[in-house]
Amino acid sequence: MSSRSSTEVRRLGVALLGSTGSIGRQTVEVLEAHPDRFRVRAVATGRNASELEAQARRLRPAVVALAVEGAALDVPAGVERWHGEDALERMAVRDDVDIVVIATGGVVSLRPVLAALRAGKVVATANKETLVAGGHLVMAEARARADERAAVDARDPLATTLAWLRPIDSEHSAIWQCLVGEPRSGIARLILTASGGPFRDASAEEIAAATPEQALRHPNWSMGAKITIDSATLANKGLEVIEARWLYDVGYDAIDVVVHPQSIVHSAVLFIDGSLKAQLGTPDMRLPIQYALTHPERLPSPTTPPDLVAAARLDFRAPDETRFPALRIAREAGRLGSRASAALIAADEVAVARFLDRTLDFNGIPRLLEAAVRRFGEGGDQTPDVAALVALDREVRAAYATGPVTG
Numbered sequence: 001m002s003s004r005s006s007t008e009v010r011r012l013g014v015a016l017l018g019s020t021g022s023i024g025r026q027t028v029e030v031l032e033a034h035p036d037r038f039r040v041r042a043v044a045t046g047r048n049a050s051e052l053e054a055q056a057r058r059l060r061p062a063v064v065a066l067a068v069e070g071a072a073l074d075v076p077a078g079v080e081r082w083h084g085e086d087a088l089e090r091m092a093v094r095d096d097v098d099i100v101v102i103a104t105g106g107v108v109s110l111r112p113v114l115a116a117l118r119a120g121k122v123v124a125t126a127n128k129e130t131l132v133a134g135g136h137l138v139m140a141e142a143r144a145r146a147d148e149r150a151a152v153d154a155r156d157p158l159a160t161t162l163a164w165l166r167p168i169d170s171e172h173s174a175i176w177q178c179l180v181g182e183p184r185s186g187i188a189r190l191i192l193t194a195s196g197g198p199f200r201d202a203s204a205e206e207i208a209a210a211t212p213e214q215a216l217r218h219p220n221w222s223m224g225a226k227i228t229i230d231s232a233t234l235a236n237k238g239l240e241v242i243e244a245r246w247l248y249d250v251g252y253d254a255i256d257v258v259v260h261p262q263s264i265v266h267s268a269v270l271f272i273d274g275s276l277k278a279q280l281g282t283p284d285m286r287l288p289i290q291y292a293l294t295h296p297e298r299l300p301s302p303t304t305p306p307d308l309v310a311a312a313r314l315d316f317r318a319p320d321e322t323r324f325p326a327l328r329i330a331r332e333a334g335r336l337g338s339r340a341s342a343a344l345i346a347a348d349e350v351a352v353a354r355f356l357d358r359t360l361d362f363n364g365i366p367r368l369l370e371a372a373v374r375r376f377g378e379g380g381d382q383t384p385d386v387a388a389l390v391a392l393d394r395e396v397r398a399a400y401a402t403g404p405v406t407g
Contacts, residue, residue, distance in 0.1 A: 041096045045067070111386060
């Protein structure tokens with residue numbers, strides 16, 4: 001991807017993988033708001049054929065892909081349909097693609113992320129498996145691309161790892177924005193904020209009896225079911241701690257989590273001189289999505305800016321890891337290594353699905369996470385390659401898909 005001057009802006013080609021989920025649909029909104037900046041070249045999703053067809057008509061990409069092979073798909077003339085296990089990788093390395101947006105879930109995204117970076121494409125990702133399971137692989141590629149640019153011109157906007165692997169999560173976008181122009185040597189601590197979810201003030205007894213309907217009522221954010229349940233258990237914050245370790249190259253002891261019910265401060269950085277820098281905004285994912293697409297520029301967006309007077313107060317408190325043990329379990333997995341954190345995130349996918357279909361109670365989610373980390377994550381190779389990560393993911397899912405949770 002070539003950098004742009006202030007006087008010449010060419011439209012950037014975008015591949016959107018996972019286009020029909022919550023992040024994917026909001027990414028489409030952002031892209032359509034700036035037709036002079038972006039041209040959608042490739043679109044892929046898992047099973048939602050009708051939405052993919054509608055997007056193909058609206059965006060007119062060169063190619064679309066649906067994971068369900070053989071399914072009927074009505075797309076405009078001239079739009080190719082790709083299929084097969086390598087479709088996402090082929091989309092990610094197309095010559096007409098500059099930015100690959102990863103809005104898919106699962107370890108399946110690791111291969112297209114690595115392929116895109118190796119091909120010199122910028123990656124903007126909302127996929128947690130990319131870093132939680134494969135951070136040791138992905139960050140090495142992003143760092144290599146940044147070093148190549150820095151060797152030519154240290155002032156190149158693409159001479160940093162975060163210009164190549166751009167986080168879409170609001171918390172990591174906030175930290176990234178706080179660190180622009182700051183030397184990494186100045187970081188004292190990273191502070192990830194958490195809304196606390198719908199049960200932040202609930203008793204242990206109320207949490208134990210929580211239903212899927214209650215857990216899906218997030219007080220601040222409109223998100224997909226998986227991330228909403230992860231917010232309710234604080235598992236999402238544990239996964240973000242692991243992501244932060246890889247994105248910003250800091251130790252786990254320097255990463256804090258605080259509960260901030262208003263969700264206006266999206267995260268903050270404490271520097272060694274005692275300065276605290278935070279990024280504030282309304283709870284709207286279109287802002288971090290747009291920042292990832294336009295960095296280092298800022299463009300107008302439909303996001304309503306925060307009104308501090310209307311907010312009146314901003315509250316913060318420490319998380320309760322007794323009521324929400326998933327946060328502790330995730331930290332422990334991260335410290336063990338990438339095999340343990342890969343087992344953790346695969347187990348979380350299974351646990352949330354089982355909770356939503358009522359074959360696992362709410363407290364069963366952290367029980368399953370801890371059991372999976374203990375059974376699959378300890379010992380062994382803690383820097384697995386992609387094939388090993390995919391195999392481990394399948395093994396964990398098969399082990400806990402049904403039946404009682406055992407270690």
